[in-house]
Amino acid sequence: MKDPDVLAALRDHVRAxxxxxxxxxxxxxxxxxxxxxxxxxxxxxxxxxVRAMIDASxxxxxxxxxxxxxxxxxSPAAPAAAKPSGGNVVAFLRRASxxxxxxxxxxxxxxxxxxxxxxxxxxxPEYTFVxxxxxxxRGDSPPEKAGALRLxxxxxxxxxxxxxxxxAAGGHVVAYVFAVKDGEPNAVEASVExxxxxxxxxxxxxxQLRGAREVRVVLGTANDSIKRYEDALARAxxxxxxxxxxxxxxxxxx
Amino acid sequence: MPVVQARVARxxxxxxxxxxxxxxxxxxxxxxxxxAALFADGGKVLRAWDATRGLTLASFCGLVxxxxxxxxxxxxxxxxxxxxxxELDDLEKALAEVPDVEVAVSSREQLARLLDRLREALSxxxxxxxxxxxxxxxxxxxxxxxxxxxxxxxxxxKSRIGKVVRKLGAEMAASEPRMSEVAATSRRSGxxxxxxx
Numbered sequence: 001m002k003d004p005d006v007l008a009a010l011r012d013h014v015r016a017x018x019x020x021x022x023x024x025x026x027x028x029x030x031x032x033x034x035x036x037x038x039x040x041x042x043x044x045x046x047x048x049x050v051r052a053m054i055d056a057s058x059x060x061x062x063x064x065x066x067x068x069x070x071x072x073x074x075s076p077a078a079p080a081a082a083k084p085s086g087g088n089v090v091a092f093l094r095r096a097s098x099x100x101x102x103x104x105x106x107x108x109x110x111x112x113x114x115x116x117x118x119x120x121x122x123x124x125p126e127y128t129f130v131x132x133x134x135x136x137x138r139g140d141s142p143p144e145k146a147g148a149l150r151l152x153x154x155x156x157x158x159x160x161x162x163x164x165x166x167x168a169a170g171g172h173v174v175a176y177v178f179a180v181k182d183g184e185p186n187a188v189e190a191s192v193e194x195x196x197x198x199x200x201x202x203x204x205x206x207x208q209l210r211g212a213r214e215v216r217v218v219l220g221t222a223n224d225s226i227k228r229y230e231d232a233l234a235r236a237x238x239x240x241x242x243x244x245x246x247x248x249x250x251x252x253x254x
Numbered sequence: 255m256p257v258v259q260a261r262v263a264r265x266x267x268x269x270x271x272x273x274x275x276x277x278x279x280x281x282x283x284x285x286x287x288x289x290a291a292l293f294a295d296g297g298k299v300l301r302a303w304d305a306t307r308g309l310t311l312a313s314f315c316g317l318v319x320x321x322x323x324x325x326x327x328x329x330x331x332x333x334x335x336x337x338x339x340x341e342l343d344d345l346e347k348a349l350a351e352v353p354d355v356e357v358a359v360s361s362r363e364q365l366a367r368l369l370d371r372l373r374e375a376l377s378x379x380x381x382x383x384x385x386x387x388x389x390x391x392x393x394x395x396x397x398x399x400x401x402x403x404x405x406x407x408x409x410x411x412k413s414r415i416g417k418v419v420r421k422l423g424a425e426m427a428a429s430e431p432r433m434s435e436v437a438a439t440s441r442r443s444g445x446x447x448x449x450x451x
Binding site: 006007011013015052055056057058064069071238 | 282285313385389
């Protein structure tokens with residue numbers, strides 16, 4: 001096998017290995033009701049390996065996370081005689097023994113990286129949103145449960161999502177809209193209006209969301225946390241928010 | 255934590271089928287090893303992550319988790335990372351004698367072993383570039399734009415990764431007699447398939 005062939009074989013091997021990562025991460029976050037996790041659960045009925053991966057990915061629980069954080073704290077792999085920042089980590093982890101595991105680990109990561117949060121990106125405030133299909137907009141039916149987007153079975157029906165920041169956002173906010181079908185986000189052609197303080201109004205047609213279980217809106221700061229479309233796509237795939245990027249996950253109901 | 259746990263769980267089950275010793279206990283142990291690796295030596299591996307190079311922190315930790323879990327499951331212990339400061343010199347010396355052979359991998363298991371060894375041979379940066387250039391097939395121009403590396407440097411890494419793969423393939427062929435019968439065949443004299451800077 002020549003170099004390009006073996007590299008292609010490695011590429012395909014890694015991609016096949018990673019096919020279920022997004023869904024497994026959802027399971028590990030405790031989001032068993034997400035579309036990705038549900039799709040994986042359906043396969044588990046006939047695929048024992050998938051069943052085993054789901055079981056192994058279920059959240060470990062605070063006690064076990066505490067044990068991991070504590071073990072890392074005392075691990076010889078994290079010597080106190082390291083550089084000043086390393087010493088700070090160990091000292092921090094000693095002090096953090098009363099903090100629950102995941103918070104201690106996350107905080108220690110930011111401490112190592114020298115970031116109380118991520119100073120390399122402009123932080124975004126929390127966002128709240130209202131999603132409405134044509135039915136609610138016309139008052140034809142009671143609003144769907146909080147947070148869901150109820151769509152009429154008509155591709156020309158319209159929908160609207162309005163997202164508002166808790167406080168005015170610093171920087172130029174950008175928004176990308178994705179429809180998640182079979183666990184994979186696809187860009188939605190929709191009208192996106194942005195207000196100076198960071199509010200976002202999204203309008204589109206139901207046909208763009210055909211077959212989708214969720215809409216994910218990725219909000220970030222232009223040329224900072226979101227530099228290109230691929231950044232937004234990656235975040236939509238992860239479905240994870242942090243201090244500089246907000247991902248709004250909106251279930252679709254029909 | 256969810257990214258680390260999911261990668262560890264997947265790596266464990268794919269290699270051991272999730273049977274035998276309690277998989278949950280093994281996931282806990284392996285996740286602990288991953289965090290130990292991230293924080294070792296004052297967080298050297300963790301600090302190799304650079305937000306401006308294109309990978310999210312979660313994705314970077316996921317790469318480390320895959321690498322650590324695979325290494326431990328293969329050899330029973332953590333494998334040290336290539337030292338970033340000297341990696342280029344050492345790697346170039348090691349690759350100078352790479353045999354001019356083709357690598358033959360005919361099964362999923364062989365590919366998995368080759369991949370494990372490749373992950374162990376690369377530095378955090380090399381691993382990141384392997385995933386962007388080879389797995390994601392990201393254009394060199396795009397990698398240059400997000401990393402600030404020159405196209406020559408990126409092409410050099412691409413070539414270097416190919417050489418590492420060939421070197422590891424030759425080592426595996428030599429150490430696995432049955433594989434060697436089908437694995438390494440002499441390359442045609444003068445044939446050159448590698449991209450050069």
